[in-house]
Amino acid sequence: MQALKDRILAEGQNLGSGILKIDSILNHQIYPDLMVEMGREMAKRFEGIHIDRILTAEISGIAPALTTGMVLNVPVVYARKKKPITMAGPVFLETAPSHTKGGDVPLLVSAEFLHAGEKVLIVDDFLATGKTLMALARMVQSAKAEVVGVGVVVEKSFEGGRELMRQNGYSHLPIEALATIINMDNGRIVLAE
Protein backbone atom coordinates (compact mmCIF):
# COMPACT_ATOMS: atom_id res chain seq x y z
CA MET A 1 0.00 0.00 0.00
CA GLN A 2 1.86 2.99 -1.33
CA ALA A 3 0.57 5.71 1.03
CA LEU A 4 1.65 3.61 4.00
CA LYS A 5 5.06 2.80 2.53
CA ASP A 6 5.66 6.48 1.83
CA ARG A 7 4.74 7.38 5.37
CA ILE A 8 6.99 4.67 6.84
CA LEU A 9 9.93 5.96 4.83
CA ALA A 10 9.16 9.58 5.74
CA GLU A 11 8.43 9.14 9.45
CA GLY A 12 9.81 5.74 10.47
CA GLN A 13 12.94 5.40 12.54
CA ASN A 14 15.15 2.36 12.84
CA LEU A 15 16.03 2.15 16.54
CA GLY A 16 18.30 -0.88 16.09
CA SER A 17 17.73 -4.54 17.06
CA GLY A 18 14.89 -4.74 14.56
CA ILE A 19 12.84 -2.12 16.41
CA LEU A 20 10.91 0.13 14.04
CA LYS A 21 9.52 3.33 15.48
CA ILE A 22 6.41 4.30 13.54
CA ASP A 23 4.47 5.65 16.46
CA SER A 24 3.56 8.75 14.48
CA ILE A 25 1.20 6.64 12.36
CA LEU A 26 0.45 3.43 14.25
CA ASN A 27 1.56 3.00 17.86
CA HIS A 28 0.90 6.34 19.50
CA GLN A 29 -0.59 8.77 16.99
CA ILE A 30 -3.17 7.94 14.35
CA TYR A 31 -4.01 9.86 11.19
CA PRO A 32 -7.64 8.82 10.76
CA ASP A 33 -7.61 9.18 6.96
CA LEU A 34 -4.59 6.90 6.61
CA MET A 35 -6.05 4.43 9.12
CA VAL A 36 -9.33 4.29 7.18
CA GLU A 37 -7.40 3.69 3.96
CA MET A 38 -5.51 0.85 5.65
CA GLY A 39 -8.81 -0.72 6.72
CA ARG A 40 -10.14 -0.50 3.17
CA GLU A 41 -7.02 -2.09 1.75
CA MET A 42 -7.02 -4.80 4.40
CA ALA A 43 -10.65 -5.70 3.67
CA LYS A 44 -9.85 -5.79 -0.05
CA ARG A 45 -7.03 -8.27 0.51
CA PHE A 46 -9.51 -10.77 1.95
CA GLU A 47 -12.28 -10.16 -0.56
CA GLY A 48 -14.28 -13.30 -1.27
CA ILE A 49 -13.49 -14.88 2.09
CA HIS A 50 -16.38 -15.13 4.52
CA ILE A 51 -15.53 -13.39 7.78
CA ASP A 52 -17.74 -13.28 10.88
CA ARG A 53 -15.45 -11.50 13.29
CA ILE A 54 -12.10 -9.76 13.59
CA LEU A 55 -9.74 -10.58 16.45
CA THR A 56 -6.86 -8.31 17.37
CA ALA A 57 -4.70 -7.58 20.41
CA GLU A 58 -4.60 -4.37 22.36
CA ILE A 59 -3.16 -1.79 22.00
CA SER A 60 -1.97 -0.89 18.54
CA GLY A 61 -4.03 -3.53 16.77
CA ILE A 62 -7.29 -1.82 17.75
CA ALA A 63 -7.26 1.00 15.18
CA PRO A 64 -6.51 -1.07 12.05
CA ALA A 65 -8.87 -3.82 13.23
CA LEU A 66 -11.64 -1.26 13.71
CA THR A 67 -11.22 0.35 10.29
CA THR A 68 -11.14 -3.11 8.68
CA GLY A 69 -14.25 -4.06 10.63
CA MET A 70 -15.98 -0.91 9.40
CA VAL A 71 -15.63 -2.14 5.84
CA LEU A 72 -16.49 -5.76 6.54
CA ASN A 73 -19.27 -4.78 8.94
CA VAL A 74 -18.37 -7.43 11.50
CA PRO A 75 -17.67 -7.15 15.23
CA VAL A 76 -14.11 -6.62 16.38
CA VAL A 77 -12.78 -8.10 19.60
CA TYR A 78 -9.46 -7.05 21.08
CA ALA A 79 -7.58 -9.41 23.34
CA ARG A 80 -6.74 -7.76 26.65
CA LYS A 81 -3.28 -8.00 28.17
CA LYS A 82 -4.49 -7.47 31.74
CA LYS A 83 -7.68 -8.78 33.20
CA PRO A 84 -9.91 -5.77 33.87
CA ILE A 85 -12.37 -5.96 36.73
CA THR A 86 -15.18 -6.02 34.16
CA MET A 87 -13.95 -9.31 32.69
CA ALA A 88 -16.19 -11.80 34.44
CA GLY A 89 -16.72 -15.41 33.39
CA PRO A 90 -14.51 -17.83 31.46
CA VAL A 91 -11.70 -16.56 29.25
CA PHE A 92 -9.41 -17.90 26.59
CA LEU A 93 -5.88 -17.29 27.82
CA GLU A 94 -2.63 -17.52 25.88
CA THR A 95 0.77 -15.93 26.35
CA ALA A 96 3.20 -14.45 23.87
CA PRO A 97 6.59 -12.80 24.30
CA SER A 98 6.52 -9.02 23.95
CA HIS A 99 8.79 -7.52 21.35
CA THR A 100 8.79 -3.97 22.64
CA LYS A 101 8.18 -4.43 26.34
CA GLY A 102 10.16 -7.55 27.23
CA GLY A 103 8.85 -10.61 29.08
CA ASP A 104 5.78 -12.68 28.38
CA VAL A 105 2.44 -10.99 27.95
CA PRO A 106 -0.86 -12.77 28.56
CA LEU A 107 -3.63 -12.37 26.03
CA LEU A 108 -7.19 -12.79 27.25
CA VAL A 109 -10.48 -12.96 25.40
CA SER A 110 -13.81 -13.52 27.11
CA ALA A 111 -15.50 -16.69 25.95
CA GLU A 112 -18.54 -14.46 25.25
CA PHE A 113 -16.78 -12.86 22.32
CA LEU A 114 -15.40 -15.85 20.39
CA HIS A 115 -17.94 -18.40 19.26
CA ALA A 116 -17.68 -21.93 17.93
CA GLY A 117 -18.00 -22.10 14.17
CA GLU A 118 -17.13 -18.46 13.49
CA LYS A 119 -14.75 -17.53 10.68
CA VAL A 120 -12.21 -15.19 12.23
CA LEU A 121 -9.83 -12.74 10.57
CA ILE A 122 -6.86 -11.88 12.78
CA VAL A 123 -5.60 -8.31 12.33
CA ASP A 124 -2.62 -6.80 14.10
CA ASP A 125 -0.11 -3.98 13.76
CA PHE A 126 3.04 -6.08 13.23
CA LEU A 127 4.06 -9.51 12.01
CA ALA A 128 7.54 -9.99 13.42
CA THR A 129 8.28 -13.33 15.09
CA GLY A 130 4.66 -14.38 14.61
CA LYS A 131 4.27 -15.35 18.24
CA THR A 132 1.49 -12.91 19.13
CA LEU A 133 -0.43 -13.88 15.99
CA MET A 134 -0.03 -17.56 16.80
CA ALA A 135 -1.26 -16.95 20.35
CA LEU A 136 -4.34 -15.26 18.89
CA ALA A 137 -4.80 -18.16 16.48
CA ARG A 138 -4.62 -20.65 19.37
CA MET A 139 -7.44 -18.77 21.08
CA VAL A 140 -9.58 -19.03 17.98
CA GLN A 141 -8.94 -22.77 17.87
CA SER A 142 -9.72 -23.11 21.58
CA ALA A 143 -13.07 -21.51 20.82
CA LYS A 144 -13.64 -24.09 18.05
CA ALA A 145 -13.76 -21.23 15.60
CA GLU A 146 -11.66 -21.00 12.44
CA VAL A 147 -8.90 -18.59 11.47
CA VAL A 148 -9.53 -17.67 7.84
CA GLY A 149 -6.77 -15.12 7.42
CA VAL A 150 -4.15 -12.97 9.06
CA GLY A 151 -3.68 -9.33 8.10
CA VAL A 152 -1.03 -7.02 9.48
CA VAL A 153 -0.09 -3.44 8.82
CA VAL A 154 3.66 -4.06 8.75
CA GLU A 155 5.56 -7.30 8.32
CA LYS A 156 9.23 -7.50 9.19
CA SER A 157 9.97 -10.42 6.94
CA PHE A 158 13.52 -10.86 8.22
CA GLU A 159 12.19 -12.00 11.59
CA GLY A 160 10.73 -15.14 10.07
CA GLY A 161 7.23 -14.99 11.55
CA ARG A 162 5.53 -15.95 8.32
CA GLU A 163 7.68 -19.09 8.01
CA LEU A 164 7.05 -19.98 11.65
CA MET A 165 3.31 -19.78 11.04
CA ARG A 166 3.61 -21.76 7.79
CA GLN A 167 5.48 -24.51 9.67
CA ASN A 168 3.03 -24.61 12.55
CA GLY A 169 -0.23 -25.57 11.02
CA TYR A 170 -1.03 -22.43 9.05
CA SER A 171 0.51 -23.43 5.73
CA HIS A 172 -2.62 -22.64 3.71
CA LEU A 173 -3.67 -19.52 5.57
CA PRO A 174 -3.68 -16.25 3.63
CA ILE A 175 -1.30 -13.85 5.36
CA GLU A 176 -1.40 -10.27 4.10
CA ALA A 177 0.82 -7.33 5.02
CA LEU A 178 0.13 -3.77 3.88
CA ALA A 179 3.86 -3.03 3.95
CA THR A 180 6.80 -5.41 4.23
CA ILE A 181 10.21 -4.49 5.58
CA ILE A 182 12.86 -6.81 4.29
CA ASN A 183 15.94 -5.34 5.91
CA MET A 184 16.78 -3.11 8.88
CA ASP A 185 20.54 -3.64 9.01
CA ASN A 186 22.85 -0.68 9.61
CA GLY A 187 20.10 1.79 10.40
CA ARG A 188 18.28 1.28 7.11
CA ILE A 189 14.59 0.66 6.49
CA VAL A 190 14.27 -1.34 3.26
CA LEU A 191 10.74 -2.01 2.05
CA ALA A 192 9.68 -4.72 -0.38
CA GLU A 193 8.37 -3.48 -3.72
Add this chain to the structure above:
Amino acid sequence: MQALKDRILAEGQNLGSGILKIDSILNHQIYPDLMVEMGREMAKRFEGIHIDRILTAEISGIAPALTTGMVLNVPVVYARKKKPITMAGPVFLETAPSHTKGGDVPLLVSAEFLHAGEKVLIVDDFLATGKTLMALARMVQSAKAEVVGVGVVVEKSFEGGRELMRQNGYSHLPIEALATIINMDNGRIVLAE
Protein backbone atom coordinates in the same frame (compact mmCIF):
# COMPACT_ATOMS: atom_id res chain seq x y z
CA MET B 1 -27.50 9.11 21.94
CA GLN B 2 -30.42 6.71 21.80
CA ALA B 3 -28.72 3.75 20.03
CA LEU B 4 -26.01 3.74 22.70
CA LYS B 5 -28.47 4.02 25.58
CA ASP B 6 -30.49 1.13 24.18
CA ARG B 7 -27.38 -1.00 23.89
CA ILE B 8 -26.25 -0.16 27.43
CA LEU B 9 -29.62 -1.20 28.80
CA ALA B 10 -29.67 -4.36 26.68
CA GLU B 11 -26.08 -5.53 27.20
CA GLY B 12 -24.73 -3.64 30.23
CA GLN B 13 -24.23 -5.33 33.57
CA ASN B 14 -23.98 -3.65 36.93
CA LEU B 15 -21.16 -5.50 38.72
CA GLY B 16 -21.56 -3.48 41.93
CA SER B 17 -19.35 -0.76 43.44
CA GLY B 18 -20.17 1.48 40.47
CA ILE B 19 -18.53 -0.89 37.99
CA LEU B 20 -20.41 -1.03 34.69
CA LYS B 21 -19.61 -3.93 32.39
CA ILE B 22 -20.23 -2.81 28.82
CA ASP B 23 -17.36 -4.69 27.28
CA SER B 24 -19.60 -6.03 24.56
CA ILE B 25 -19.73 -2.54 23.03
CA LEU B 26 -16.78 -0.56 24.38
CA ASN B 27 -14.06 -2.24 26.42
CA HIS B 28 -13.45 -5.57 24.71
CA GLN B 29 -15.71 -5.92 21.68
CA ILE B 30 -16.57 -3.17 19.21
CA TYR B 31 -19.48 -3.00 16.81
CA PRO B 32 -17.96 -0.80 14.12
CA ASP B 33 -21.29 0.69 13.00
CA LEU B 34 -22.18 1.77 16.53
CA MET B 35 -18.66 3.11 17.10
CA VAL B 36 -18.83 5.15 13.89
CA GLU B 37 -22.20 6.54 14.98
CA MET B 38 -20.67 7.48 18.35
CA GLY B 39 -17.86 9.33 16.59
CA ARG B 40 -20.35 11.24 14.44
CA GLU B 41 -22.40 12.23 17.45
CA MET B 42 -19.30 13.23 19.41
CA ALA B 43 -18.06 15.45 16.57
CA LYS B 44 -21.51 17.03 16.34
CA ARG B 45 -21.48 17.91 20.02
CA PHE B 46 -18.40 20.08 19.46
CA GLU B 47 -19.53 21.65 16.19
CA GLY B 48 -18.27 25.20 15.78
CA ILE B 49 -15.26 24.68 18.06
CA HIS B 50 -11.88 24.66 16.36
CA ILE B 51 -10.05 21.41 17.09
CA ASP B 52 -6.51 20.56 15.97
CA ARG B 53 -6.02 17.23 17.69
CA ILE B 54 -7.77 14.59 19.78
CA LEU B 55 -6.11 13.18 22.89
CA THR B 56 -7.29 9.97 24.49
CA ALA B 57 -5.90 7.26 26.74
CA GLU B 58 -5.28 3.68 25.80
CA ILE B 59 -7.02 1.28 25.74
CA SER B 60 -10.74 1.76 25.44
CA GLY B 61 -10.52 5.42 24.48
CA ILE B 62 -8.84 4.58 21.17
CA ALA B 63 -11.90 3.45 19.24
CA PRO B 64 -14.24 6.40 20.05
CA ALA B 65 -11.34 8.85 19.63
CA LEU B 66 -10.56 7.40 16.21
CA THR B 67 -14.13 7.53 14.94
CA THR B 68 -14.44 11.12 16.23
CA GLY B 69 -11.15 11.98 14.53
CA MET B 70 -12.45 10.49 11.28
CA VAL B 71 -15.22 13.07 11.24
CA LEU B 72 -13.12 16.02 12.39
CA ASN B 73 -10.19 14.95 10.20
CA VAL B 74 -7.55 15.64 12.86
CA PRO B 75 -4.79 13.43 14.26
CA VAL B 76 -5.54 11.33 17.32
CA VAL B 77 -2.92 10.62 19.95
CA TYR B 78 -3.42 8.00 22.63
CA ALA B 79 -1.57 8.29 25.91
CA ARG B 80 0.34 5.11 26.69
CA LYS B 81 0.20 3.50 30.11
CA LYS B 82 3.57 1.78 29.77
CA LYS B 83 6.60 3.18 28.04
CA PRO B 84 7.17 1.09 24.93
CA ILE B 85 10.72 0.68 23.67
CA THR B 86 9.77 2.83 20.67
CA MET B 87 9.04 5.83 22.88
CA ALA B 88 12.29 7.77 22.60
CA GLY B 89 12.77 11.40 23.58
CA PRO B 90 10.94 13.60 26.10
CA VAL B 91 7.45 12.70 27.30
CA PHE B 92 4.63 14.33 29.19
CA LEU B 93 3.97 12.13 32.20
CA GLU B 94 1.00 12.22 34.55
CA THR B 95 -0.57 9.62 36.80
CA ALA B 96 -4.19 8.80 37.51
CA PRO B 97 -5.80 6.17 39.73
CA SER B 98 -7.25 3.23 37.79
CA HIS B 99 -10.90 2.52 38.36
CA THR B 100 -10.94 -1.01 37.03
CA LYS B 101 -7.40 -2.19 37.69
CA GLY B 102 -6.52 -0.64 41.05
CA GLY B 103 -3.43 1.41 41.86
CA ASP B 104 -2.04 4.40 40.03
CA VAL B 105 -1.51 4.26 36.29
CA PRO B 106 1.00 6.47 34.49
CA LEU B 107 -0.08 8.22 31.32
CA LEU B 108 2.63 9.11 28.82
CA VAL B 109 2.53 11.16 25.65
CA SER B 110 5.60 11.88 23.54
CA ALA B 111 6.34 15.58 23.31
CA GLU B 112 6.35 15.02 19.52
CA PHE B 113 2.60 14.53 19.51
CA LEU B 114 1.33 17.47 21.58
CA HIS B 115 2.28 20.91 20.34
CA ALA B 116 2.15 24.37 21.87
CA GLY B 117 -0.83 26.37 20.72
CA GLU B 118 -2.93 23.40 19.57
CA LYS B 119 -6.62 23.22 20.43
CA VAL B 120 -7.15 19.75 21.88
CA LEU B 121 -10.35 17.76 22.33
CA ILE B 122 -10.04 15.06 24.99
CA VAL B 123 -12.10 11.94 24.27
CA ASP B 124 -12.36 8.92 26.53
CA ASP B 125 -14.61 5.98 27.25
CA PHE B 126 -15.76 6.96 30.75
CA LEU B 127 -16.13 10.03 32.91
CA ALA B 128 -16.30 8.66 36.44
CA THR B 129 -14.15 10.41 39.06
CA GLY B 130 -12.67 12.64 36.36
CA LYS B 131 -9.11 11.86 37.42
CA THR B 132 -7.94 10.31 34.15
CA LEU B 133 -9.46 13.18 32.18
CA MET B 134 -7.79 15.71 34.45
CA ALA B 135 -4.44 13.93 34.02
CA LEU B 136 -4.89 14.18 30.25
CA ALA B 137 -5.81 17.86 30.61
CA ARG B 138 -2.67 18.51 32.67
CA MET B 139 -0.59 17.03 29.83
CA VAL B 140 -2.21 19.38 27.36
CA GLN B 141 -1.39 22.31 29.64
CA SER B 142 2.19 21.09 30.08
CA ALA B 143 2.48 21.18 26.30
CA LYS B 144 1.20 24.79 26.34
CA ALA B 145 -1.72 23.62 24.24
CA GLU B 146 -5.36 24.26 25.12
CA VAL B 147 -8.14 21.86 26.08
CA VAL B 148 -11.23 23.01 24.18
CA GLY B 149 -13.58 20.23 25.20
CA VAL B 150 -14.00 16.85 26.85
CA GLY B 151 -16.16 14.15 25.30
CA VAL B 152 -16.89 10.76 26.81
CA VAL B 153 -18.96 7.82 25.76
CA VAL B 154 -20.44 7.19 29.20
CA GLU B 155 -20.60 9.47 32.21
CA LYS B 156 -21.37 8.07 35.63
CA SER B 157 -22.68 11.31 37.05
CA PHE B 158 -22.99 9.92 40.58
CA GLU B 159 -19.19 9.72 40.84
CA GLY B 160 -18.88 13.49 40.70
CA GLY B 161 -16.16 13.77 38.04
CA ARG B 162 -17.87 16.62 36.25
CA GLU B 163 -18.05 18.67 39.46
CA LEU B 164 -14.42 17.89 40.28
CA MET B 165 -13.39 19.18 36.86
CA ARG B 166 -15.63 22.24 37.22
CA GLN B 167 -13.99 23.04 40.57
CA ASN B 168 -10.46 22.56 39.29
CA GLY B 169 -10.03 25.09 36.58
CA TYR B 170 -12.36 23.69 33.94
CA SER B 171 -15.50 25.59 34.86
CA HIS B 172 -16.12 26.87 31.33
CA LEU B 173 -15.09 23.75 29.43
CA PRO B 174 -17.77 21.98 27.41
CA ILE B 175 -18.08 18.43 28.73
CA GLU B 176 -20.22 16.09 26.66
CA ALA B 177 -21.34 12.53 27.37
CA LEU B 178 -23.13 10.35 24.84
CA ALA B 179 -24.92 8.54 27.67
CA THR B 180 -25.18 9.45 31.35
CA ILE B 181 -25.81 6.98 34.12
CA ILE B 182 -27.32 8.65 37.14
CA ASN B 183 -27.73 5.69 39.45
CA MET B 184 -26.28 2.21 39.87
CA ASP B 185 -27.63 1.38 43.34
CA ASN B 186 -29.06 -2.06 44.06
CA GLY B 187 -27.99 -3.58 40.77
CA ARG B 188 -29.84 -1.04 38.64
CA ILE B 189 -28.57 0.92 35.64
CA VAL B 190 -30.52 4.17 35.48
CA LEU B 191 -29.81 6.42 32.51
CA ALA B 192 -30.53 10.13 32.27
CA GLU B 193 -33.19 11.12 29.74
